[in-house]
Amino acid sequence: MSLGALRATPLVEQATERLRAQITEGTWPVGTKLPGENALAQILGVGRSTVREALRALAGAGLVQARQGSGVFVIASEPRENWATQLRQAAITDVYEVRILIEVEAAQLAAQRRTDDDLTVIEAALAARRDAAKGSNAEFVDADIALHAAVVAAAHNPVLTGLFGEFIPLLRQALIDLVDLLQLRSGEPNHGDDGHAALTDAVARGDSEAAGDLLRAELRQTLGLLQSL
Template sequence: MPLATTRRSGLVDQVIEQMRSAISSGEWRVGGRIPTEPELVAALGVGRNTVREAVRALAHAGLLEVRQGDGTFVRATSEFSGAVRRLAGTELRDVLRVRRILEVEGARMAAAHRTEADLAELTELLATRDRTMSAKDWAAGVDDDAAFHIAVVRCSHNALLAELYQGLTEVVRASVASTVDTHPAAQLVDHGGLLDAIRDGDADRAAAEAGGFLDELIAGLGEDTPQDTAPAQSAQPVEQD
C-alpha cells in the first residue's frame, strides 16, 4: 500500500517552536496555565485552528495538559520529562528510588571531578536553599532544593548522567514538593554534609550523604529501601566530624 502524502503547515511548526521556547525558557512555568486561545491568536497573529493544532501537538508530546473547562497547563519542559511524569504517576516511592540511583552516583562523581567553580556554585545554591527553607517559603524552597540537587549531578561532569537527571527536573521538583508537604522532617534536611564531602573529594562519603536522606524518606513511606538500589560503599556510616 503506498504511503499517503502528509501535509504539515510550516506556520503550525513555527507556532509550536515559539510555544516550546516559552516553556523551556521558563516564561511559561511548569504547573502554570498558558494564555487562553484568543490571547494566543492575538499574540501570534495566526488563526484558531493553527493554535489548536500546535496545542494538540505539544499535549501529545507531554509538554502541555488540556483540562476541559479550566484551560491548558504546562506539564513538562521536554518530551522526556513528560514521558517520565506519565510513567511515574503518583507513586512517590518509585520517584525517590530513581532519584536515589542517579543522585548517589552523581554525588560520588562530583566529589571526584568537581572544580572550584563548581564548589562556588554549589555553595551559593545551598545557601539560597537554606535561607528559603528557614523562612518557610516552601514554594521557593522546593525550587532551590531541586536546583541544588541538579547542580550536584551536573558537577559529576558526566554528560549522559547529567542529561538524564535534567530530564527528571519536573519529577524531582514534584517529589521535593510532595516530601516537604507530607514529611515535615524533609523541611529540616541539612545538605551541608554532602557539600563538605564533595569539597573534600570524599566520593564514598558524598554517596552516603546523597543516599541517606532519601533512604529515610523512602523508609517513611512504609517500605524498607531495597539493598540493590545503591552501591555497597554508600551504605557505610557517615563519618562524623
C-alpha cells in the same frame, strides 16, 4: 490506503508518519516484511536516505526491526511510550529509587571531578537553600533541588545531568506535597541542613565515598517517608 508522494518538507518527518500510519492501521501487520528501501523511496517520492532515516525513527519507536540479510520487519502495531510519558505515569517511589541510583553515582563523581567553579556554585546553592528556609515550602524545595542539581552537574556527565533534569518536574511536586503533608519544616524550617552541609564538604574534600554515603542516606530516608504516605 495509498501511500502517495509526499510534499516537499520536512521529508523525513512526513515519511515516518506515513509509514507509521501504514503500520498502526494494519496495512502492514506485525510480522510483515516491509518493501525494500528502493521500493519505499519510489512510492513516497523521496530519496533512499530519507527512507533510511524514517525507518530508523520507526525502529526507535519500537515498531520495526532490521534483520541482517533479511530486511525490515514490523514487530509492533503501536509505538512504545517515550521516557517522559513513562515518568509521568510512574509511581513516585519507583522514580525515587532510580533517583537514588543516579544521584549517588553523580555525587561520587562530583567529588572526584569538581572544579573550583563547581564548588562555588554548590556552596552558593547551599547558602540559597538556607535562605529559602525563611520562605514557603515550594521555595524551600526549589532551593533544595537546585543544590542537588549543582552536585549532579559537578559530575561532568551530560547523561547523568540530563536524566536528573527529566526527574525534576515530578520530584518537585512530590516533595512539596511530602513537606506539606508531614509538616517536615514545622519545627525545623531548614530541614536537613546538616546533611546537605556535610555533602557539600565531602565534595569539596574530594571524598567520593563519603559523598555517596551521605546522599544515599538522605535519599533513602526521604524514600521511606514517601512509602509511608
